[in-house]
Amino acid sequence: MQARVFVTLKPSVFDPQGTTVAEALHTLGYATVRDVRQGKYFELEIDATSADEARRLAAEAADRLLSNPVIESYRIEVTS
Amino acid sequence: MQARVFVTLKPSVFDPQGTTVAEALHTLGYATVRDVRQGKYFELEIDATSADEARRLAAEAADRLLSNPVIESYRIEVTS
Numbered sequence: 286m287q288a289r290v291f292v293t294l295k296p297s298v299f300d301p302q303g304t305t306v307a308e309a310l311h312t313l314g315y316a317t318v319r320d321v322r323q324g325k326y327f328e329l330e331i332d333a334t335s336a337d338e339a340r341r342l343a344a345e346a347a348d349r350l351l352s353n354p355v356i357e358s359y360r361i362e363v364t365s
Numbered sequence: 366m367q368a369r370v371f372v373t374l375k376p377s378v379f380d381p382q383g384t385t386v387a388e389a390l391h392t393l394g395y396a397t398v399r400d401v402r403q404g405k406y407f408e409l410e411i412d413a414t415s416a417d418e419a420r421r422l423a424a425e426a427a428d429r430l431l432s433n434p435v436i437e438s439y440r441i442e443v444t445s
Contacts, residue, residue: 291406293408306407306430309430310426310430313426313430315425317411317413318409318410318412318422319411319412320409320410321408321409322407323405323406323407323408324406324407324408325405325406326371326372326373326403326404326405326406327401327402327404328373328383328401328403328404329400330398331397331398331399332398332399333397342395342397342398345395346390346393346395346398350386350389350390351386
């Protein structure tokens, strides 16, 4: 089973990497790009018997290792 | 409109960062995690009149700036 974990900075946290990407896109002529936020993306291949179990395990991994809960939030999607 | 761009290394490209995360998860006791691939994740806020336009623009940005087409592939999702 595959769990996808998206980790992004919380909205209140300044994202200099995203700002730099947005400025680079403006320089390239993409003026309609208003804002960019950059995050991390993980694809976990998990041996789990159910989607719920895979999601629970991915959430635990995200809490303990993949994200910093003080400044980051995460979202999980499970596909079989 | 929001376009989400997921950039991952192509399957044939070795992903040491993902391997390190997988090993760390094994050390933490998550033996059922078979494999991890790490990638980048971008949320673009785009002033576009249609989802198609936003997708086209995000794909162009991904081709020109956000990904390295030699070793990386990307996937785009558009939400209003």
